[in-house]
Amino acid sequence: MAIQVSGITKRFGEFTALDAVDLEVKSGELLALLGPSGSGKTTLLRIMAGLEGPDAGSLHLNGEEALGLKPRDRQVGFVFQHYALFRHMTVFDNVAFGLKVRPRGQRPGAAEMRRRVTELLELVQLAPFGSRYPAQLSGGQRQRVALARALAIEPKVLLLDEPFGALDAKVRKELRRWLRKLHDDIHITSVFVTHDQEEALELADRVVVMNQGRIEQIGTPADVYDHPASAFVYEFLGQVNRFDCMVEGGIARVGNGTLAIPTEGGVQGPAVAYVRPHDLGVSPATGGPGRIAGIHVVGPDARIEIDLAGLALEAEMDRERLATLGIVAGDRCSVHIDRARVFAR
Amino acid sequence: MPADNTSASSARSESAWVRWTLIGGALLFLALFLLLPLVVVFAEALRRGVDAYWTALTEPDAVAAIQLTLTVAAIAVPANLLFGVAASWCIAKFDFRGKNLLITLIDLPFSVSPVVSGLIYVLLFGMNGLFGPYLRSHGIQIIFAVPGLVLATIFVTFPFVARELIPLMEEQGSDEEEAALVLGASGWQTFWRVTIPNIKWGLLYGVLLCNARAMGEFGAVSVVSGHIRGETNTMPLHVEILYNEYNFVAAFAVASLLAMLALVTLVVKSALEWRFGDELAATRH
Amino acid sequence: MTVINAPATALRQPFFKKPSILPGFGLTLGFTLSYLGVLVLLPLAALVVKAGGLGWVGFWTAVTSPRVLAAFQVSFGLSFVAALVNAVFGFLVAWVLVRYDFPGRRLVDALVDLPFALPTAVAGIALSALYAPNGWVGKPLNDLFGLKVAFTPIGIAVALTFIGLPFVVRTVQPILQDLPPEEEEAAASLGASRLQTFFSVIMPALLPALVTGFALSFARGVGEYGSVIFIAGNMPGLTEILPLLIVIKLEQYDYVGSAAVGTAMLLVSFLMLLVLNLLQQWMRSRHAR
Numbered sequence: 029m030a031i032q033v034s035g036i037t038k039r040f041g042e043f044t045a046l047d048a049v050d051l052e053v054k055s056g057e058l059l060a061l062l063g064p065s066g067s068g069k070t071t072l073l074r075i076m077a078g079l080e081g082p083d084a085g086s087l088h089l090n091g092e093e094a095l096g097l098k099p100r101d102r103q104v105g106f107v108f109q110h111y112a113l114f115r116h117m118t119v120f121d122n123v124a125f126g127l128k129v130r131p132r133g134q135r136p137g138a139a140e141m142r143r144r145v146t147e148l149l150e151l152v153q154l155a156p157f158g159s160r161y162p163a164q165l166s167g168g169q170r171q172r173v174a175l176a177r178a179l180a181i182e183p184k185v186l187l188l189d190e191p192f193g194a195l196d197a198k199v200r201k202e203l204r205r206w207l208r209k210l211h212d213d214i215h216i217t218s219v220f221v222t223h224d225q226e227e228a229l230e231l232a233d234r235v236v237v238m239n240q241g242r243i244e245q246i247g248t249p250a251d252v253y254d255h256p257a258s259a260f261v262y263e264f265l266g267q268v269n270r271f272d273c274m275v276e277g278g279i280a281r282v283g284n285g286t287l288a289i290p291t292e293g294g295v296q297g298p299a300v301a302y303v304r305p306h307d308l309g310v311s312p313a314t315g316g317p318g319r320i321a322g323i324h325v326v327g328p329d330a331r332i333e334i335d336l337a338g339l340a341l342e343a344e345m346d347r348e349r350l351a352t353l354g355i356v357a358g359d360r361c362s363v364h365i366d367r368a369r370v371f372a373r
Numbered sequence: 374m375p376a377d378n379t380s381a382s383s384a385r386s387e388s389a390w391v392r393w394t395l396i397g398g399a400l401l402f403l404a405l406f407l408l409l410p411l412v413v414v415f416a417e418a419l420r421r422g423v424d425a426y427w428t429a430l431t432e433p434d435a436v437a438a439i440q441l442t443l444t445v446a447a448i449a450v451p452a453n454l455l456f457g458v459a460a461s462w463c464i465a466k467f468d469f470r471g472k473n474l475l476i477t478l479i480d481l482p483f484s485v486s487p488v489v490s491g492l493i494y495v496l497l498f499g500m501n502g503l504f505g506p507y508l509r510s511h512g513i514q515i516i517f518a519v520p521g522l523v524l525a526t527i528f529v530t531f532p533f534v535a536r537e538l539i540p541l542m543e544e545q546g547s548d549e550e551e552a553a554l555v556l557g558a559s560g561w562q563t564f565w566r567v568t569i570p571n572i573k574w575g576l577l578y579g580v581l582l583c584n585a586r587a588m589g590e591f592g593a594v595s596v597v598s599g600h601i602r603g604e605t606n607t608m609p610l611h612v613e614i615l616y617n618e619y620n621f622v623a624a625f626a627v628a629s630l631l632a633m634l635a636l637v638t639l640v641v642k643s644a645l646e647w648r649f650g651d652e653l654a655a656t657r658h
Numbered sequence: 659m660t661v662i663n664a665p666a667t668a669l670r671q672p673f674f675k676k677p678s679i680l681p682g683f684g685l686t687l688g689f690t691l692s693y694l695g696v697l698v699l700l701p702l703a704a705l706v707v708k709a710g711g712l713g714w715v716g717f718w719t720a721v722t723s724p725r726v727l728a729a730f731q732v733s734f735g736l737s738f739v740a741a742l743v744n745a746v747f748g749f750l751v752a753w754v755l756v757r758y759d760f761p762g763r764r765l766v767d768a769l770v771d772l773p774f775a776l777p778t779a780v781a782g783i784a785l786s787a788l789y790a791p792n793g794w795v796g797k798p799l800n801d802l803f804g805l806k807v808a809f810t811p812i813g814i815a816v817a818l819t820f821i822g823l824p825f826v827v828r829t830v831q832p833i834l835q836d837l838p839p840e841e842e843e844a845a846a847s848l849g850a851s852r853l854q855t856f857f858s859v860i861m862p863a864l865l866p867a868l869v870t871g872f873a874l875s876f877a878r879g880v881g882e883y884g885s886v887i888f889i890a891g892n893m894p895g896l897t898e899i900l901p902l903l904i905v906i907k908l909e910q911y912d913y914v915g916s917a918a919v920g921t922a923m924l925l926v927s928f929l930m931l932l933v934l935n936l937l938q939q940w941m942r943s944r945h946a947r
Contacts, residue, residue, distance in 0.1 A: 040676075079551055079679050099679060100557040112548035116570040126556035129566070181556055387852060392758055399754040400766070402747045406820050407772050409794060410784035417787055456693045463686035469675035477931070478694055484927040484934075485702075486881025487778075488901035489920045492908065493701035496708045501913050503704050527697055550680055560681035582774070589777025591884035596905060609779040609884070616783050616888065625787075628780040635775035642775075643768040 029090040029103075029184035029217050030055045031076060036085030038071050038241075045071040046082065047241040053185075053219055058211045060228035061221045063238035064264065069221045070109075070189055072238075076219065077106045077187050090184065105178030105216075107188040111170045113162040119173050120158035123148055126181035148176040151210070168199040175207075179216075188220035192227060204231055225265050229253060237261050259371040262302040269303045269341050273370065280370050283339055289368045299370040305344035309364045310334065312355050316362040320355055336363055414632045417625035429615075429623035430630070437603040438611035438627065444519070445594075445607060446587040449526040453583055457534025458576070462568075464535075465542030466550070476539065482531040490528045491596025494521055517599030522607065525593040530583045537579035538572055541654035545571055574649040578642065585638040589631055705924065708917035720918035725894055726903060729919075733900040736811055737879030740818030741826075745872045747819075748826025749864075755827070756834045770827050773820055778884025785817050786889035809891030814899065817885040822875030829871035830864060833941075837863055866941040873937055877930040881923065 031053035038046040046068045053059050061069040074080040076087065078099035087094045094102055114122050121128075123145045127136055136144065149155045152172035162170055171191065178186060191207070192200040208231050211218055222228050228235045229249040237244045237252055237260075245257040256262040263270065273280040273289075280289045280301050289301065310318075310332055321333040321340070330350040334341045341363065355361060386392070419426055429435060460479060464472060482490065496502050498515040508515060515521045549571065553563040569576075591609040598605045600614065608627055615624035646653060675683065709717055720726070754760075755767050773781065789796040789807040799805040807813050837860065845855040883901040891897040900923060907916035 077555055079555070081677055081679075099551075099555045100559070104555060106552070106555040108548055108552055110548060112552040114549055114552070114567055114570075125553065125558070125566070129553070129556065129558035129562045177552075177556065386757075395750060396754050396758055396760050399747070399751045403751060403766060403769065405795065406816075406823065407769055409788055410781060410820065411772065411776070413788050413794065414780060414784045417784075456690065459686040459693075460690040463683055463690055466680050467675055467678055467683050467687075469683075469687075475690070475694075477935070478698070481702075481931070482698060484877060484881075484931045486883065486901050486904075486920075486923055486927070488883050488904050489705070489881070489923055492904055492916060492920045493705045495908065496913060496917055497701050497704040499913070501911075503707070524697065528701070531698060547678070547680055554679060563680075564682070585775050589775075589780070591777060591779040591782075592882075592901060595883075596908060609777050612779050612783065613888075621787075624783060628777075628783060631777045631780045635772065635777065635780075638775045639768050639771055642771065643764075 031185060031217065031219070032086075032088035032091070033072070033076070034086050034088075036072065036075060036082045036087065038068070038075065038080065038082045044241050046075075048085070049241070049243055051236060051243060051246070053217060054234075055217055056215045057233040058208070058218045058220070058231065060232035060235045061219060061238060062223070062225060062228040062235050062264075064223060066240070067238040068241040069223075069236075069238045073187050073189055073219060073221050076185070077104050078102050079106070103181070103184045105181060105183030105186045107171075107174045107178050107186070107191055109190040109193055111162075111174040111194075113170055113173055113177070115162050118159050118161055119149070119154060119165070120145055122162070122173055123176045123180050125177065145180065148180055151179070152176045166199075167195045168203055171195065171203060175210075179214075184217065186216050186218040188218065190222060191220055192222070192224075200227075207231065229265075237264065239264070256302075256369065259300060259302070262369060262371075267305050267342065267344070269305065269308060271301055271339060271341075272373065273299055273301045275299045275370055280368060283337060287336065287339075287363065287365070289365045291368060291370045295370050295372045298373040300373055301368045301370045303341075303365050303368045305331070305342045307365065307367050308341060308343040309366070310343050310345075310353065310355070310361050311364075312353060312359055313362040314360055316360045318361045318363050320357050320359045320361055322357050323350070323355075325350075334361065334363060411632060411636075414625055414628050417621060418629040420625075421622050425622050426626045426629075429620075429626035432623075434603045434606070435611060435623070435627055438606045438608045439630070441519070441522070441604075441606065442588050442608040445522050445526050446584055448523045449530060449587045450580060450584050452527055453530055454534050454576070454580055456531075457538055457579060457583075460535045461538035461542050462564075464539050465545075466547050479535050480532050482528050485528075487529055487590065487592025488596055491525045491593040494524050494528070494597050498524075516597050517601065517605060519605070521597035522594050522605065525597045526587050526590055529590050529593045530586045533583035533586065534576070534579035537575050537582075537654055539654075541572055541575040541652075542568075544654065571652075574645060574652045575654055578645050578653050581638055581641055581645070585635060588634055702924065705917055705920050708914060709921035712914055712918055717918050717921070720915055721922045725898070726900075726919055728895040729898050729900045729903045732811065732814065732896070732898060733880050736814045736899075737818055737822075737876050737882075739815045740822055740879050741872045741876035743815070743819050744822045744826045744875045745868060748823055748871060748875070749830055749868060751823075752827045752830040752834055756831060770824050773822075773824050778821070778882070779888075781820055781885040782817065782888035785820060785885065786813070789813060789816055789889065808889050809897070811897055813889040813891065814886055814897060817889050818879040818882060821882050821885050822878050825874035825878060826868070826871035829874065830867045833864055833867040863944070866937065866944045870934065870937045870941055873930065873934055877927065877934065880926065880930075 033049060033051040036046050036049045037044070049068070049072060051072075061072060063069045071080060075082050078094070078097060081095070089102060114125065117125065124141055127141050127144065145158070146155065149158055152175055154169060154172055154176065157165065157169065162173065165173065192203055195203065204227060220231070232249060234246060235249055235252050236246050239260045245252050245261050247255075252261060253265055256265060262268055271282055273282045275291055275295050275297060278291055280291050280299065281287070282289070282301070291301070318334045318336045321335045323333070324331045325347060328346055330345055330347050332343045332345070332350075332355075334343060387395075464476060495516050498504055498508060498521065500509065500516070502516070515524070549567050550563050553567045558566065589609060591613070594607055595610055595613070598607070598610055600606060600610060602614065606614065608631055612624050612628045612631070615627065712720055751770065755763060755770075786808050787793055789799075791797065791800045791806060791808065793808070796807055799807060805812070807816060841859050841863075842855055845859045850858065881901060883899070886899055887902055890899065890902075892902060900919065904916045904919050907919065
């Protein structure tokens with residue numbers, strides 16, 4: 029089912045959580061709403077679910093106006109950030125809840141209900157845990173119960189609010205892959221909210237980057253990472269070197285001219301330039317303008333801190349390359365940049 | 374209660390004699406002020422033997438007083454239960470202006486003297502009260518009758534359920550209710566299947582305290598009762614009359630029933646705190 | 659293009675209530691306000707209206723008559739004494755319950771709530787039987803020290819101590835329980851004696867709770883009726899408490915006079931409620947960690 033968001037605005041008192049947001053979620057895709065806290069991503073998700081009402085705008089689910097519909101009539105599965113499992117119900121009863129509260133005519137019989145709940149518990153690999161209570165489960169298990177519970181009502185859309193936010197790093201990674209696989213199997217239109225760029229880039233078909241109630245960019249993970257549309261997206265996605273420069277005739281000059289970088293986009297005058305650490309080349313050069321201020325090896329990669337006439341830069345390369353270059357802290361070096369994106373200041 | 378306070382490090386513990394002096398002092402004080410009054414009730418009640426005790430409890434006025442006390446509590450407690458649930462629902466689940474003022478007003482009856490709590494209803498519904506002439510012309514009697522007792526009891530037990538439930542429900546938040554609504558539950562289904570099971574022990578706790586006070590209230594009902602034997606005398610009022618007539622055995626016999634009610638209340642309360650402490654607001658801070 | 663929807667615009671009222679999808683706000687708030695209004699606020703208003711019939715001068719005269727002033731003195735003075743006793747012994751009880759283990763600790767802990775659960779009239783006759791000149795405690799006190807408790811101001815203080823004790827214990831106890839042990843250990847490691855640690859580290863941390871407990875106990879004492887009247891003796895000017903004076907005035911059909919005293923007491927309770935709220939804010943700000 030496709031979701032169409034047009035001109036949605038939401039204010040909390042003086043604070044504008046969403047500012048005329050337009051967005052289309054395609055049927056069957058897995059979409060990430062990515063942004064820092066306060067960017068409005070959770071509010072947008074809650075509006076889709078019917079947990080909040082917007083101040084203006086419209087929302088269409090599968091082409092039909094949905095703002096007037098109550099949450100229960102939207103056929104939406106919602107996974108809460110802290111799962112919101114019913115603490116006094118067993119795992120089984122939690123998953124069965126959505127079926128049990130249906131009007132008498134649509135309620136499945138006891139046997140059918142048992143079959144479907146069991147099926148869902150198998151899907152989320154929790155079949156042996158049906159009679160446990162939420163308090164007796166680990167974080168990752170609770171998260172999967174929440175997912176099974178949301179899927180039980182056979183929703184047309186699955187909405188997940190920071191689905192991995194409360195988990196530790198290892199479980200988070202496993203569950204992320206598992207969710208991706210689950211989505212590939214059942215192909216339900218899904219939207220998830222996250223503030224973790226790695227999560228969004230790895231998991232989603234498309235990423236929506238949000239900031240201060242507005243959408244900064246929509247695109248595939250590769251798109252938004254390689255071609256950030258704004259300074260914000262550049263800074264928010266991945267490590268980045270940021271420095272002030274002057275652009276004249278397509279060449280950005282930094283500081284007193286120690287660095288001249290070809291730029292894309294027709295910016296002229298004072299600007300901010302962004303360079304990813306792995307796009308920053310370093311070579312040893314006696315009497316070169318830069319100095320290696322420090323080298324930090326993190327796993328297979330090396331981070332090199334460079335002092336370029338007072339400008340602190342960071343480069344990243346694998347350890348093999350570092351060994352080939354044979355540089356150590358304190359060496360002089362030269363710096364070359366193939367690619368920089370500049371935005372007018 | 375932490376179980377580990379015996380293993381306190383030596384930097385935090387006193388020498389044995391200081392410890393036992395303090396324990397002894399505390400226990401002596403509690404014995405004089407709490408334990409002995411409780412013991413004396415039963416001792417005095419049984420002073421003339423079990424027969425006299427039994428006679429005092431089964432004489433018609435005593436039975437009428439017991440019945441009246443049960444009746445008043447049976448009306449006042451459910452009324453305040455309903456109120457407590459409604460008040461805590463709107464206060465804990467919603468944000469609105471004037472919420473803090475509302476909470477303060479709900480707590481208000483606790484800071485009003487019991488006698489004043491009775492007095493206000495006399496001034497409202499008594500013969501010379503604001504509604505007195507109207508009530509008299511319609512033949513409705515509230516003061517010196519059961520309705521007055523119920524009203525005064527409702528007033529003094531007003532906050533018990535609400536003040537237990539509000540912090541509990543505020544702490545639990547609305548996530549589970551929202552989840553239920555998204556899963557297709559109606560408002561009532563959400564309330565009965567999600568909210569009530571989550572607050573049931575807190576609810577029972579509030580009702581327990583509310584009931585103990587409702588059955589034991591003296592000052593407020595004393596003012597509105599009129600002390601008509603066999604008609605408007607609740608158990609505590611009956612105790613007073615018997616005591617003032619120097620019928621001590623009978624007075625303490627009826628009092629012993631109330632003391633047993635208090636003990637049962639304490640036992641159930643402790644059991645709830647012990648077993649379901651993390652599902653009660655009162656045991657947290 | 660911005661489409662304004664009907665359900666969305668309905669939410670754009672000036673902020674009274676944050677929108678929420680949970681149902682039942684109107685119903686429950688309506689019920690709460692009606693119930694509160696009819697059963698609590700309206701009757702309290704009736705009290706003030708009745709007293710207001712006297713006018714300012716009449717009201718002032720009514721509440722400053724010698725008998726009323728004496729009752730004020732008895733109620734407030736003895737509540738203060740009882741609250742002080744409770745502050746000391748309530749603290750001791752809380753300390754012993756939290757810090758030490760001894761046989762029956764759990765039982766004693768439960769017993770502390772007895773004054774909350776025991777009907778005041780029962781407490782009243784029990785205390786007066788106990789502390790009467792021929793009572794279990796009253797007789798030895800009388801024989802050994804010539805001290806009369808029942809039917810004197812001391813008796814009133816005893817009853818008010820009984821009533822107010824749990825307030826101090828139950829306010830201090832949780833705070834004492836949550837006191838981080840590190841602070842005491844730090845003090846000890848810096849060379850402080852146990853007594854120095856107590857007065858310079860523990861007491862300051864517990865003071866807000868202790869003062870709050872004292873105030874709660876005091877406030878309860880001022881309004882207390884049932885447990886006091888049996889042991890008090892009820893001599894006008896000496897052992898007559900304020901609530902009893904209201905009852906007496908009512909029995910003499912002096913509705914306005916009792917309303918005046920009742921209003922004065924109500925004003926005092928409001929004042930104490932205010933003080934208590936401030937105290938609790940102080941307590942929270944101290945313990946917000």
